[in-house]
Amino acid sequence: MYLTIRHDTSYRYEATVHYSIQQLRLTPASGAAQVVRRWTIDAPGKLDATFDAYGNVLHTLVINKPHDEIRLNVSGEVDTIPLVDGQLRDAVGPIPLEHYTCATRLTDADAAVRELAESVETLATANGLIKLSEEIVQRVKYRPGVTEVTSTAAQALALGNGVCQDHAHLMLACCRARGIPARYVSGYIEPGDVPHGASHAWVDVWLNSTGWVSVDVTHAAFASEIYCRLATARDYEAAAPVRGRRIGGLEEKLKVSVTVSAQVPPQMPQQMPQ
Known part of the structure; x- marks a missing residue:
């Protein structure tokens, strides 16, 4: 699938x-699930590029002159590769699997989360992960505006409402409560007729039998070629597309617009026999 993203x-x-400093994880990398054809970030200043500890592309933007607005414009084109039952066919990565079994502030499991984790007989299979996803979205209905980016998995479960970030954190909390490595994924989805797009969050779970399996908890389905991966980490805080700090400014107004369109990639013309 050929995705055009803005x-x-x-x-x-x-x-x-x-003064403001912004850390941007807004650049996808080519890998087993996708090939980046073109990608640009337009920012009001010089972007210093590096990689974070998880191997994500990380840009740092520092503005040390007076300003009352920051605009970031990202656009690109990505070829995505079909996945079989969400299997990434990718290596473990730069971080040991044990790191992804450790809870974080956002994915710490209380008694209710542990009960949810045990509600599915096995999480060692792809089907088990889908069953847990179905249980999560049944207990936490998709409803924007109830939780915040600082909300924990336990809080979302207690509220019974949340968004894709909360669904992902709950899956991470459940997997880790049962000793299964799992990581947070931020990225984009071509929404089509499906709600909750186009900026999105899902999870990768490590199964010993198949390796990383990519699961969209919100839609209780495996990630597929309509997804573009931006960053992975233990939770949202370490994979957030944009994080920053500033001096001054008082109240802030944030506006975000994301569009993702998909088309079948054009085929190369066949050469006529000589």
């Missing part, structure tokens, strides 16, 4: 900002 973010401040 992601525009703007921050407007009530007062002058004297």
